[in-house]
Amino acid sequence: MYSYEYPRPALTVDCVIFGLDKHTLKILLIQRAKEPFAGSWAFPGGFVDMDETTENAAKRELEEETGIQDMFLEQLYTFSKVDRDPRGRVVSVAYYALVKMQDYKISAADDAQDARWFAVDQLPPLAFDHQDIFSVAMERLRGKLRYQPIGFELLPEKFTLSQIQDLYEAVLGKKLDKRNFRKKILSMNLLVDLQERQKGVAHRSAKLYQFDRNNYLALQEKGFVFEI
Amino acid sequence: MYSYEYPRPALTVDCVIFGLDKHTLKILLIQRAKEPFAGSWAFPGGFVDMDETTENAAKRELEEETGIQDMFLEQLYTFSKVDRDPRGRVVSVAYYALVKMQDYKISAADDAQDARWFAVDQLPPLAFDHQDIFSVAMERLRGKLRYQPIGFELLPEKFTLSQIQDLYEAVLGKKLDKRNFRKKILSMNLLVDLQERQKGVAHRSAKLYQFDRNNYLALQEKGFVFEI
Known part of the structure; x- marks a missing residue:
């Protein structure tokens, strides 16, 4: 119904980075510095700039918030539930990767006040619909292992x-x-x-x-x- | 870099409907009634409303432009090349389905001046980056068949x-x-x-x-x- 003009949903990216720590599968979370969900844990991510692909936005946000540079990311899924963000309409394109945890040095910055690895069976409550994103990512990773x-x-x-x-x-x-x-x-x-x-x-x-x-x-x- | 405020990319959906016509695999295209690419063939699709998921937007646009109601669609991939739309920045979430062509009656309306099935090896030139979307969809469909x-x-x-x-x-x-x-x-x-x-x-x-x-x-x- 809408034309090219406004209103438009806002567009973000999120990064699900799985890290293998010997016998444990972990994911990388950041602690949000800003509202909404200030202090809560979430996947690294943020708004897509006008001059970058969603993939480049994901790499940029990952680097800004965790210090990880130029990671190879695969597109996971796009999440668009109407009420997934309390600020209003936000659609998010999620990416994922599986890496060796020890290869990466993490340092929180920008919108993240902290960044840490959490074992997948010991996650803190996640901001937004990030629990849904996590579930889809786990399913995809396990599916990949089978094929x-x-x-x-x-x-x-x-x-x-x-x-x-x-x-x-x-x-x-x-x-x-x-x-x-x-x-x-x-x-x-x-x-x-x-x-x-x-x-x-x-x-x-x-x-x-x-x-x-x-x-x-x-x-x-x-x-x-x-x-x- | 951006906050929740503007500017934002515009967000669209596109539907790749594969139809089996006995021995031939076809896809459903619409002929665009409006600029850009007026008169060109493209996948049914359009802008996402503020109060609908991308999946519901895809179903709605498919019905508006081709008359097909309530088709089960799977998410394919999100396309975000910066220059993919001459109007400016537009990101598109693509969906796909494989159906029996004879089960559907097609009638073009809304932004579509025509809607037709084309054999996948006899496609007309496609608008926007829809040739890329087509390639990703074909690959996904063939991958599915293997697994x-x-x-x-x-x-x-x-x-x-x-x-x-x-x-x-x-x-x-x-x-x-x-x-x-x-x-x-x-x-x-x-x-x-x-x-x-x-x-x-x-x-x-x-x-x-x-x-x-x-x-x-x-x-x-x-x-x-x-x-x-």
């Missing part, structure tokens, strides 16, 4: 089967049967047995693997179903 | 293996090997052999199948990879 290999950027170059199982368990939020998991992951021809064992561990040392880069990329392209 | 069963709403209740192969070929835009296709589709326990044959056909009559509803729903949930 594509993950771990290339998350695990060390050489890793044990326990480490890759920890990764899957952290994302899925549940324990997996060790024998079944190993059988499945090895049957995918994704891993190369390095014929080496861990060094300097107290317990019985485990075999080391690395990803077969070509098969990893082929599986990423082709997809599979990892039945869990 | 989920389709056809429940598209095929007649009883159908032949040729009919389901036609559906896959129409979406994929290529011929599939008949023997391989049959082997794969039958191995999924998705189809029930009705122990019946087509009636009233001139050539040798083919066996009839229907979907196993429970297995269909389970596969939809669980996913699979249909290697093509």
